[in-house]
Structure formats: structure tokens, C-alpha cells
Amino acid sequence: MNPRVAEQSTEQLRGYLQRGNPGAGMPSFADVPAEELASLVRYLRRINADTILVPVAEPGSGPRIVWGPPQPGDWLTYNGNDSGNRYSPLEQIRASNVASLKLKWVFPISYFGLETTPLAASGVLYVTGPNQVFALDAGTGNPLWHYSRPASAGMVGDARLGTNRGVAILRDKVYFVTDNARLLALDRGTGKLVWDVPLAPEMPAGEHHTYGGTMAPLIVDDMVIAGVAGADEGIRGFVAAFNSDTGALVWRRWTVPRRGEPGIETWQGKEPITGGGSTWLTGSYDPSSDTLYWATGNPWPDGDDRDRPGDNLYTDSVLALNARTGELKWHYQFTPHDLKDRDATEPNVLIDSVYKGKPAKLLLHADRNGFFYVLDRTNGKLLLAKPFLRRVDWAKGVGTDGRPVVADSRGCPSDAANWDSTAFSPVTGLYYFMALEECVGKPTGYPDQTGQRFLRAINIESGDIVWEVPQRGPARAKTWSGVLATAGGLVFYGQPNGGFAAVDQRTGKALWQFPTNVRMKASPMTFTAGGKQYIAVAAGPNILCFGL
Numbered sequence: 001m002n003p004r005v006a007e008q009s010t011e012q013l014r015g016y017l018q019r020g021n022p023g024a025g026m027p028s029f030a031d032v033p034a035e036e037l038a039s040l041v042r043y044l045r046r047i048n049a050d051t052i053l054v055p056v057a058e059p060g061s062g063p064r065i066v067w068g069p070p071q072p073g074d075w076l077t078y079n080g081n082d083s084g085n086r087y088s089p090l091e092q093i094r095a096s097n098v099a100s101l102k103l104k105w106v107f108p109i110s111y112f113g114l115e116t117t118p119l120a121a122s123g124v125l126y127v128t129g130p131n132q133v134f135a136l137d138a139g140t141g142n143p144l145w146h147y148s149r150p151a152s153a154g155m156v157g158d159a160r161l162g163t164n165r166g167v168a169i170l171r172d173k174v175y176f177v178t179d180n181a182r183l184l185a186l187d188r189g190t191g192k193l194v195w196d197v198p199l200a201p202e203m204p205a206g207e208h209h210t211y212g213g214t215m216a217p218l219i220v221d222d223m224v225i226a227g228v229a230g231a232d233e234g235i236r237g238f239v240a241a242f243n244s245d246t247g248a249l250v251w252r253r254w255t256v257p258r259r260g261e262p263g264i265e266t267w268q269g270k271e272p273i274t275g276g277g278s279t280w281l282t283g284s285y286d287p288s289s290d291t292l293y294w295a296t297g298n299p300w301p302d303g304d305d306r307d308r309p310g311d312n313l314y315t316d317s318v319l320a321l322n323a324r325t326g327e328l329k330w331h332y333q334f335t336p337h338d339l340k341d342r343d344a345t346e347p348n349v350l351i352d353s354v355y356k357g358k359p360a361k362l363l364l365h366a367d368r369n370g371f372f373y374v375l376d377r378t379n380g381k382l383l384l385a386k387p388f389l390r391r392v393d394w395a396k397g398v399g400t401d402g403r404p405v406v407a408d409s410r411g412c413p414s415d416a417a418n419w420d421s422t423a424f425s426p427v428t429g430l431y432y433f434m435a436l437e438e439c440v441g442k443p444t445g446y447p448d449q450t451g452q453r454f455l456r457a458i459n460i461e462s463g464d465i466v467w468e469v470p471q472r473g474p475a476r477a478k479t480w481s482g483v484l485a486t487a488g489g490l491v492f493y494g495q496p497n498g499g500f501a502a503v504d505q506r507t508g509k510a511l512w513q514f515p516t517n518v519r520m521k522a523s524p525m526t527f528t529a530g531g532k533q534y535i536a537v538a539a540g541p542n543i544l545c546f547g548l
Helices: 010-019 034-046 157-161
Strands: 102-108 119-121 124-129 132-137 143-148 168-170 173-177 182-187 193-198 218-220 223-227 238-243 249-254 284-286 291-295 317-322 328-333 349-355 358-366 371-376 381-387 395-398 404-406 430-437 452-459 465-470 483-486 490-494 499-504 510-515 525-529 532-539 542-547
Touching (some): 119 525, 173 223, 381 395, 430 483, 483 525
Antiparallel strands (some): 124 132, 182 193, 218 223, 238 249, 291 317, 371 381, 532 542
């Protein structure tokens, strides 16, 4: 049977709520203020609640399978939730039993270094390879369907390699970005193509942009939001939102201005037609304020600034956008006038917490420039900026105005953090991530130019390192494997030497390790199937699934 789902617009759902359904015991929401009703509608759309609230029977149509609402053990978006915080409330796998964790199944994909994060819903895992999507039985790893298309000609960078980090799902569709920056909608039950649209608009005559696609899209209400790769080769970056049903463009936010646009005064040379600002990392979303937070990459040319004096907005920044319109609410630039490829395409983790004695809405970010940041996400105000490496000498610090006090723009570090996932535990109050202690390409760099990686836990109020786990293995190998924190008191992560491990959240004590013996470039996730919790991660060319 081809699973289908009830198609209901936001306006239909709003009308249904206002009318109510007395027969089902559902009250009318007619007297609810418009803003509160709009917020409720956004929440219900996000959890697919319309698929169980709205009748779907049609005369003569026969039975139809309806995708149900999310379950507590589902993993529905790239980071498991809209906040970008790869922290799971699942706790069946705990510090007391993680030593018994065993490999349950393996699914191979013909690709040397997968970066995909599986999504889990209704007993199905959705994973990706180069221009490929697979639906797998979550309990066994057996394939249910497979979509693929050939590699595109003329690609560059990671897109040329076939890198892809995952899909998005909403009701009856799976959304996927191809290597040549096209957004596809696939039928969730069969994998058949529903629609196919380009992310980028048609460029004016004489302009050439090397747009690529490597990211997992993000669902916000009835929109699919995605960005593009290619700033290392010359593009004008953007984030764009598309209608989830039709693929029609809803809005587009460019990350590099043209003449006459706000921010162009920070490009004091040639017009930055291909000024960079990639948007290839999945953003974060705050439904309470309907705000989207998106990271941007380096300016172009990377190390040659002769034609780009100035701060070069909005590269190396986080953009706070109105999710309905793409309008810029505020921005924060981590590295103005970047000369060392210090993309800010690292996770922006959104948390609500008591910070220094006061309730606060925060954004946490460990940047490639070596500083850990805490921002007030309501307005972009800097609350904390502190180095998380032992040596950060490109800047003396970050001033009260939020700008770095630059000492040597080409100084250390080289690549302090990267795109891989990070996590914050509301139980410990610690922020977990992988850090790289290294400085390459400068005579005054580290004596050991090979560097070393560390799993680190940071106190978000002070920025102090509470504990760290030194990693064995080649630091420069492309082994950026992120972290997963769980309510079971664990942090899972990939090791540079090819191991997959779990440590205690409070202390960093090693509790479990599995030798994958391959290069790990992906971030782990967790889900439940049949009432049991599992941990899944891509390692080399394989999807690995572990359970008790």
C-alpha cells in the first residue's frame, strides 16, 4: 500500500480549531486571541497534529494510512529538535547499563565517509548517501525503498565529493538537497519523486556561481528551509524557504549584499557579486518568537582581501530571521574581515535557562575562531566570549561592543571547532563539543603541528572547561564527528582513531567504546523502536545501530 496523508492547509486547521468538534469532545478556540491561536497552529503543524485532528475519509476512496503524530522516541530533524541542541530526553540507555550496548545491525552505503544523521519516525529511519535517500526498517536495518540520481557534472568542493547530511520529513513527504543544489520532495511511503526545484534563482548574464548542496533541510510550519554550499569557490550565499506542498519559493535571504543594500558599506572594494557566505549547516528555530537562526560561512576570496576591505557582512555570522518573511531581525558577526576561512557554520544551540541568576533565552556557539559565545537570542547581545583553546592569539579578546580585539588576523587557531553537532545538558548545565588544539601555517604555531582533539565540557556561565577527554589519532584527518547527550547521563561521540564511545556527562569518565576502525565524519542520534532505545551513527560507509 502507498502510505498517504491528509493534506490540510494552515487556514483549514485554524478554521477547524475555531469551529471545534463537540462530537469528539474538542472545544472551540474561537475566543483565543489571534496571536495565541497563531502560535497554537504553528505548534500543531510542526507536530503533524492535523493528521489526527482532521477527518480523512473520502467516499469510495478506501482506507488510507495516515502518518501519526510524533512519538517521544522519534528523531524528526537533523539535530533531533528545532533548538539545534543534540540532547535527547531518552534514558533507557544509562550510565549504569551502557557497558552492555551491542551492535544490532549494519547498513552499508557505497560512500567513503558518510556525514548523514538518520531521522526516525513511525518505525522507519531515513538516511542519505551521495544523491541518495534510503528508508530503512528501524528495528532491523532492512531497506524499504531507495531513491537515487547520478552525480552532477561540474561540481566543486564537498558537493563534488557527494557529501550529504540528511533529510527533512513532514507528513507524507521527505525533503532532500542534491549535490547541484536542487530541493526534492519524495513520497514518504515509496521514495518516488513528487517535485524538484532549484534552490538558487537563475543568475544574471555574465555571473557564475558554483552552488552546491550538502545540508539537511529544516521544516518550519509549512515551509522547507535550506541553504547552499560553495563559498570557497565563489558564490553569493542565501537561505531560502519553500512551500512544503508545491516547492514554490516563499522567501529568500541573501547573506552578501549588493549595491544599495544594507551592509554593502562593509565591502569597500569591488561589488561582492560572489562574496561567499555559505549557509550549508542546518539552522535552529525558536517557535516562541518565530525566529530562525542561521550560520554563515567565510567571505570569498578566502585569504585574499585586496578587493574586500571592511567587515564583509554578513559572512562568519549568525543571522536571526523572521521565519515568516526571512526579514533580518539582528545579526552577530564572530569574525569580521576573515582571512583564515573561519566559517561560523557551527551549531547555534538555543536554550531557556537561568543565566547568572536571571531567566534567559540564550544562544550557545563554539566558533571556529577559538571562542565560546553566549548570546541573548532575543536581541543578539553578547553575554560571554571566552577562548576554549589553550592558545588563541589572532585576537586578544572580545570587547564589550562584541567585536574581537584583533592582534594578528592570520594567527592561531587553525580550525578550533567545526560543523559537527554539539549538546547542552539541562541537568549538568554543561555544553559538550569536540575541539581541535592546533595552529598550522604560521611560523609561531604549535611545536607539534599535527595537533590534538579533545572532547570538552564547558560551564556556560563562566566559559571554563570543566573536564576534557584527550583523543588519540590523527587530528588533521577529516574526523569531525559530533556529540549526542542524553537524559541517561551520557555523551556519545566519535573518536579520531575510529572508535565510537560514551562517557559520563558529569565527569567525562569513559564508560563504553566500540572500534569502528573507519573514519567517522557524522554525528550520532538516538531513537526508540518497539519500546526500546537505540543509538545510531554513520561510520565510514556504514550506518551502525546499537542497542541493549
